[in-house]
Amino acid sequence: MSFLADYVHYIGCFALVLIGLYIVLVKTNLVKVIIGINLIDTGVNLFLVSVGYIRMGTAPIFSEDGAAGKQMVDPVPQALVLTAIVIGVSVVALGLSVAIRLYEHYGTLDLRKIRELKW
Amino acid sequence: MRKALSLVVLLVLALGLASALRGPSIGAEANRGELLDDQKVNFGRRYNSRAVEETGASNVVASVLVTYRGLDTLGEVTVLFVAALGLAVLLHTGRDRKSGKEAEAPSLIVFTGCRFVFPLILLFGAYIFVHGHLTPGGGFQGGAVVASGFLLIYLGCRGRQPDRQRLNAVESLSGVAFVVIGLIGLAVGGSFLLNFLPKGSPYALLSAGIIPVVYVFIGFKVGCELGGIVADLSGARR
Numbered sequence: 001m002s003f004l005a006d007y008v009h010y011i012g013c014f015a016l017v018l019i020g021l022y023i024v025l026v027k028t029n030l031v032k033v034i035i036g037i038n039l040i041d042t043g044v045n046l047f048l049v050s051v052g053y054i055r056m057g058t059a060p061i062f063s064e065d066g067a068a069g070k071q072m073v074d075p076v077p078q079a080l081v082l083t084a085i086v087i088g089v090s091v092v093a094l095g096l097s098v099a100i101r102l103y104e105h106y107g108t109l110d111l112r113k114i115r116e117l118k119w
Numbered sequence: 120m121r122k123a124l125s126l127v128v129l130l131v132l133a134l135g136l137a138s139a140l141r142g143p144s145i146g147a148e149a150n151r152g153e154l155l156d157d158q159k160v161n162f163g164r165r166y167n168s169r170a171v172e173e174t175g176a177s178n179v180v181a182s183v184l185v186t187y188r189g190l191d192t193l194g195e196v197t198v199l200f201v202a203a204l205g206l207a208v209l210l211h212t213g214r215d216r217k218s219g220k221e222a223e224a225p226s227l228i229v230f231t232g233c234r235f236v237f238p239l240i241l242l243f244g245a246y247i248f249v250h251g252h253l254t255p256g257g258g259f260q261g262g263a264v265v266a267s268g269f270l271l272i273y274l275g276c277r278g279r280q281p282d283r284q285r286l287n288a289v290e291s292l293s294g295v296a297f298v299v300i301g302l303i304g305l306a307v308g309g310s311f312l313l314n315f316l317p318k319g320s321p322y323a324l325l326s327a328g329i330i331p332v333v334y335v336f337i338g339f340k341v342g343c344e345l346g347g348i349v350a351d352l353s354g355a356r357r
Contacts, residue, residue: 007140014136018129025125052163060179061255062171064322072179074163075170079183083195086259086341090202093348097209100352 009050016043030102030109034095041088045081052077175318176252176327184257185330189312192333193301196294196340203344203351210351225275233275240268248338252327258334262341269346273353283350290343293336300329300336 004011016039023036052074060075099109106114166179166187174182184192225233248261272281304313312329319326 010140014133018133021132022125022129025128026122059255060167061253062177062179062321072167075166075179075183076163078180079188082180082184082257082259083191086195087198089345090199093206093352094202094209096352097206101209 009053010047013043013046013050016040016046019043028111030099030111030114031096033111034092034099037095038088038092041084041091045084045088048077048081048084171321174314174327174330175321176330177322178252178254178257181252181257181330181334182327185252185333186312186314186328189301189333192337193297193312196297196337199341199344200294203348206348206351225277229275233271237268237272240271241265244268244338244342248334249331250324251334251338252330253322253324258337259341261334261338263345265338265342266345266349269342270349273349280350281346283347286343286347286350290340290347293339293343296336297333297340300333304329 020036020039020041020043023039024033027033027036054071054073057071057073060072060078102114103109108114166183170179170182170187171177174186176182176185224230244261244264246261247256247264248258251257251261269281301312304315305311307313307315312333314328314330316328316332318328321327325331
């Protein structure tokens with residue numbers, strides 16, 4: 001039980017990554033595949049933030065009254081995740097535009113019909 | 120077949136990840152008790168203890184993003200720009216735009232409501248990116264809020280769309296301004312994106328040197344860029 005309590009954020013982000021991977025592997029609708037890629041992205045971002053997390057730590061922002069004595073969480077993963085979120089948005093936007101062009105060309109978003117995939 | 124095989128793959132992956140968690144603990148939580156010595160550099164704790172006096176910004180994430188790792192942020196803005204460019208190329212070239220069905224005009228209530236809310240959304244976005252060095256938020260977050268205002272206009276007030284050329288001009292000029300600020304730092308102090316403005320007193324709005332200036336430009340750029348992406352995806356004509 002304490003294992004679950006200690007690692008609940010890691011378990012959550014791994015679960016997100018695995019759910020996204022399952023969607024990418026199984027679903028045949030292109031828009032759902034893009035949603036799966038976005039889920040993997042979210043899981044990885046959550047993992048990076050939780051690596052920098054300190055139990056009961058505060059956000060790395062100082063204020064005048066001050067939260068003295070409290071430890072702050074690591075700011076570097078948060079800054080990196082900020083970058084990663086923006087890049088994830090660009091990836092999803094590009095993927096959606098490719099999906100729009102594929103739909104215009106093939107008249108369907110089904111990946112089995114777009115390419116003759118067997119399974 | 121396909122589902123079973125993917126489930127097997129996922130099971131193997133899940134077992135591997137779970138066994139990784141069983142090992143020695145990782146992350147900042149694991150070494151929170153250790154004292155900071157000179158041999159071992161811990162960037163997070165170093166930034167947390169020194170960033171306010173070094174940059175003058177009370178938001179450590181903002182000072183990491185704009186000063187310590189400013190070049191990364193420039194690359195990030197470039198990635199977003201390239202993605203918007205690629206999206207526009209994909210959606211606007213080699214394509215006969217008949218635009219057969221014109222969108223219906225919205226009802227008066229929706230139209231008036233959108234026109235009323237739009238400036239308030241822009242104001243909120245501007246508040247977020249102007250206070251980026253003091254409070255949670257910053258250029259990218261404020262830009263995303265601004266872009267949600269553009270999304271509202273494209274959804275609710277068809278026929279009254281923002282001028283694309285003006286959007287593109289604002290976006291390009293603020294991108295150029297970001298690079299120019301970096302080059303001024305190079306000319307004045309010899310390093311790109313140097314914090315050359317006075318740091319001021321901490322916790323004041325006009326403090327932290329170039330951080331609020333850069334964040335305002337990033338906010339304009341990201342807002343216009345995401346607004347353009349929304350416009351392209353919603354099928355607005357150029």
